[in-house]
Amino acid sequence: MDSLSYIKLSAIILIFSVLSNGCSSDEDQPELIQEEELITTVKLTFKSSDETQIIQWNAEGTNSESIQLKANSIYDVAVEFLDESDPVDIEDITTEVIEEANDHQVFYEFSGVNVTYETSDTDTLDDNQNPLYINSLWNSGEPGSGKVRVYLIHEPTSKSSNDRNGFGGETDIQVDIPLNIN
Amino acid sequence: MNNKSLNIEVFFTFFIGTIFSIWGQSCDLAIAGNINDLHDGSPVYGALIKIENSDIFTQTDERGRYLLQGVCFGDLLLIVEHPQCNSLKRRIFIEADKVIDFELEHHINELDEIIISDDLLKQINLSANESRLDVNKINRFSxxxxxxxxxxxxxxxxLKTGNSIAKPMIHGMYGSRIGIIVNGIRLRDQEWGADHAPNIDLNAFENVQLIKGASALKYGGDMVGGVIILSPPKIELKDTLIGKTIVNLNQNGRGAFLSSDLRKTYSNGYYLKAQASGKRYGDIEAPNYILSNTGLKEVNFSFKFGRTRIIKGWEVNYSKFKNETGILRSAHxxxxxxxxxxxxSKKPLRIEPFTYNIGSPKQQGIHHNIQFTVFNQFxxxxxxxxxxxxxxNQRKEFDIRRGNRSNKAAIDLKLQSHSLIGSLKWRKDISWNYEFGTNGLIQDNFSNPKTGIKRLIPDYLSYQLGSFFTGSYKPNNSFSWDWGFRVDRVTWDVKKYYNTSDWQTRNYQNVFSDFVVQDYGTQILVNPKLNFINWSAQTGIIYILGNHFRSNFSYILSQRSPNASEMFSDGLHHSLATIEYGNLFLNKEISHKFLMSFSRDRGIFKGSFEPYFSNIKDYIFIAPKSLKQTIRGAFPVWEYDSTNVLLWGIDSSIEIRLMNKMSLELNASYIYAHDKINNKPLISIPPFNTFQKFKYKFKNGFDIELSNRYVLSQNRFPNNNFLIxxxxxxxxxxxIVDISSPPKGYQYLDFSFSFPFNINEGLNTSIRFMIDNLTNTKYRDYLNRMRYYSDEIGLNAKFQLIMSY
Known part of the structure; x- marks a missing residue:
């Protein structure tokens, strides 16, 4: 019976040492995670010969305004993707997209209005000379109202298509912004 | 509905009853005798006597007596085994009932007492429905x-995620509702994850028991579905060195698997064992295309040493499991x-040439297990x-990420568990047995913040303290009664950051404001401290009628408190584009389950019919709640919730054996599960399925097996579709986004052919050719999360070499 009580005792010591270890290991608070590669804001800048218009759509969806374009006009459109989760340290994700031009694609889809777009001189091209449409030229049609759906596609399976399905890949950004042509 | 289910039961009862009465003419013989010690003639208790290539076995009682029944006319090989003795084999010819005595040579002389041990083939719980995988079947599935x-x-x-991530599901239950017991201790990996397979290498074990219905109260009271018990080989007290090597080559996946183990035992009771295995597969193939990024790498290692003197002993055991599993690229x-x-799309949107490389998305898992055991019959x-x-248990998951972050884990969890079980077995007399015990568990989960992504599961500490008391009464061989109680206290101490908006919209701010530690503006740190007390109980009887007909009835009460995932998960799932939220309001789940089993095993016929019925209050499940507008578009939000569930089912099996050569097996199971509050079917319940196997054994040891699995389409499913x-x-x-409709039913054939050949005395070798999915059938399975993206694996030809030395 001696060895029995010895083993019991050691088992009890063991569990208590484990208990105390377990309890002390997590005293401090877990670190706050600032999400990386988060895109909180899509910013569109429209420039024509006589005006500049900036439209923002952020993650909360609170400040989406409508885009006002003049009929039958040409606009220089730049898109930016920002991480504004930390107001003191706003990150421009667009540079990451441009760096990985082969793995990204910007795509615009219109409904209710007639707008066409093409690449502009200032646009970014990937290794195969495909335009990313970070910078594009928009051609507005007749007056009307509808919306534009802005996409950022990651690792598309094709770099040229007329609809979203043709690009394949994963959608990183998909926002709808009301668009009026006056 | 009630009428219909009754009809089915009546039909089954009638059907099985008819079959019972037809069969069983020539296999009606019995062998009886005594087994005594060679040196002093004392009876040997607990020796196992079995007939080779059959399921007939028995054990000697206290007076060394045994009785084998249902023996067929003809030639057979009797095997007598006992942990302390060299085993004996005797070939006999039987044409009438026979008495055969054996003398075994004991290696331990001081042993003149009754041994209280886990009997060689004892059921963990007498009245539970149990199935078993022996070493041959384990080898086959190695x-x-x-x-x-x-x-x-x-x-x-x-329940699967692709081909290689699979979780066992018993009676429609999986994850935390199933206990996996390894070397007498519950496996503590992150079993709550639907896409997390148990971190186990099957090859380290020699016996796998499956007990349907939660009846192993020693290990926990929350295992509503059932228990899987993995046991290592029994140690024999003799001087030997034995080993086994298995080599597997797979055509599909173009990979190989190798496992080897070595066991050294000494007659003084010391032993050591080492085992290692490795797997490497490339992309697997569906019938019409390659499933890109579905490769697998796995390395396992284990060793143990100890000393057993049958009535007392100790053991140290260590095992390590490490794997890396690719997840279908198109599913991200x-x-x-x-x-x-x-x-x-009819096929995955990305199909690339075959490769062994495993890119993102993928999972990496590492599991270490260290164990010390001591026992003494005082x-x-x-x-x-x-x-x-x-x-x-460490789990990392890698997603496709921007800016070279794909190499950085998106989920990085480390779960450490300490557990201690102390138990006392008391054998009052031959018919009354008791066991009492207590166990403690401490779990510490750490979620690495370096991922740069919000934690899916927060950091937490959880403590569990439980006690159990079980007993059994077995007055004779035809009746037994068993019962047990268990109580557990589970405490959670969690530190979690909530998005402030989520904390408010879920109404947590009003109910759980005491938990708030600090407000960081958009995020809020809270420290939930939760307590649960779970009571569980079980009782059952077995009644054996006329030696061949066995019936058992059991009732199980189990209570399970919500797990970490159900209470706290918080994140985006890339494989279904869902946002998943835990729920702090969840109560413990309370299940009442009734199980019945009727079986008959006589001569050429063996059959069982096992209906069960359960009523679960506050059953925890995940269901779609709303659509959330994000910068990536609209996402469905799935949230854990509870409901009351009615679940019943029937498992049945029939086996017909002819002339010791041929056997035909037929299995079928059906489950009905209904959400009573929302009045709709429960999600992810296996459809009606059947399994048939034909086996033929040739004289020279060759054998052929052909099996067929037939799975119907699940027509009872909740509609979780939505519009976009x-x-x-x-x-x-x-x-319409149709994520609810189950795929069509399917059927496929597996074929295997094996033959032994002996190169020399000490080396037993056998070779097996197997073809899974023989007809290269294209199908999708309702219980596979990848069913939205791809077909299941196609034809797979395999070659296996097993060497025992």
Missing amino acids: SKSLADALNSFTGVSS IGNIQDLIRALK NNQAKWQWDYNYQV NSIQDGEITED
Whole structure:
């Protein structure tokens, strides 16, 4: 019976040492995670010969305004993707997209209005000379109202298509912004 | 509905009853006798007597007596085994009932007392429905997962993510509702994850028991579905060195698997064992295409040493499991529109040339398990045992990320568990047995913040303290009664950051404001401290009628408190484009389950019929709640919730054996599960399925097996479909996202051919050719999360070499 009580005792010591270890290991608070590669804001800048218009759509969806374009006009459109989760340290994700031009694609889809777009001189091209449409030229049609759906596609399976399905890949950004042509 | 189910039962009862009466003419012989010690003639208790190539076995009682029944006319090989003795084999010819006595040579002379041990083939719980995988079946499934190996049992299915991530499902339950017991301790990996397979190498074990219905109260009271018990080989007290090597080559996946173990035992009781295995597969193939990024790498290692003197002993055990599993590349999607595209496509949207490389998305898992065991039978009636166990489970998941972050884990969890079980077995007399014990568990989960992504599961500490008391009464061989109680206290101490908006919209701010530690503006740190007390109980009887007909009835009460995932999960799932939220309001789940089993095993016929019925209050499940507008588009939000569930089912099996050569097995199972509050079917319940196997054994040891699995389409499923708008030709149109409809039913054949050959005395070798999915059938399975994206694995030809030395 001696060895029995010895083993019991050691088992009890063991569990208590484990208990105390377990309890002390997590005293401090877990670190706050600032999400990386988060895109909180899509910013569109429209420039024509006589005006500049900036439209923002952020993650909360609170400040989406409508885009006002003049009929039958040409606009220089730049898109930016920002991480504004930390107001003191706003990150421009667009540079990451441009760096990985082969793995990204910007795509615009219109409904209710007639707008066409093409690449502009200032646009970014990937290794195969495909335009990313970070910078594009928009051609507005007749007056009307509808919306534009802005996409950022990651690792598309094709770099040229007329609809979203043709690009394949994963959608990183998909926002709808009301668009009026006056 | 009630009428209909009654009809089915009546039909089954009638059907099985008819079959019972037809069969059983020539296999009606019995062999009886005594087994005594060679030196002093004392009776040997607990020796196992079995007939080779049959399921007939028995054990000697206290007076060394045995009785084998249902023996067929003809030639047979009797095997007598006992842990302390060299085993004996005797070939006999039997044409009438016969008495045969054996003398065994004991290696331990001081042993003149009754041994209280886990009998060689004892059931963990007498009245439970149990199935078993022996070493031959384990060898056969050596390159597969635990879930695949158990799949041939009626009532068992697998919940899968692709081909290689599979969780066993018993009676429609999986994850935390199933206990996996390894070397007498519950496996503590992150079993709550639906896409997390148990971190187990099947090859380290020699016996796998499956017990349907939660009846192993020693290990916990929360295992509503059932228990899977993995046991290592029994140690024999003799001087030997034995080993086994298995080599597997797979055509599909173009990979190989290798496992080897070596066991050294000494007659003084010391032993050591080492085992290692490795797997490497490339992309697997569906019938018409390659499943890109579905490769697998796995390395396992274990060793143990100890000393057993039958009545007392100790053991140290360590094992390590490490794997890396690729997840179908096409299943990584960004939003719902991507999901619709995948659903509409007949094949995966990305098919690349075959490769062994495993890219993102992928999972990496590491599991360490260290265990110390001591036991001592300190008098003729009582034995105590202590098990201490430390497990570390690390899980990393990698997503496709921007800016070279794909190499950085998106989920990085480390779960450490310490557990201690102390138990006392008391054998009052031949018919009354008791066991009492207590166990403690401490779990520490750490979620690495370096991922740069919000934690899916928060950091937490959880403590569990439980006690159990079980007993059994077996006055004779035809009746037994068993019962047990258990109580557990589970405490959670969690530190979690909530998005402030989520904390408010879920009404947590009003109810759980005491938990708030600090407000960081957009995020809020809270420290939930939760307590649960779970009571569980079980009782059952077995009644054996006329030696061949066995019936058992049991009732099980189990209570399970919500797990970490159900209470706290918080994140985006890339494989279904869903946002998943835990729920702090959840109560413990309370299940009442009734199980019945009727079986008959006589001569050429063996059959069982096992209906069960359960009523679960506050059953925890995940269901879609709303759509959330994000910058990636609209996402469905799935949230854990509870409901009341009615669940019943029937498992049945029939086996017909002819002339010791041929056997035909038929299994079928059906489950009905209904959400009573929302009045709709429960999600992810296995459809009706059947399994048939034909086996033929040739004289020279060759054998052929052909099996067929037939699975119907699940027609009872909840409708979780939703609408989403998309733009087509400048117009906004609405699309239905059909994530609910189960795939069509399917059927496939597996074939195997094996033959032994002996190179020399000490080396037993056998070779097996197997072809899974012989007809290269294209199908999708309702219980596979990848069913939205791809077909299941196609034809797979395998070669296996097993060497025992």
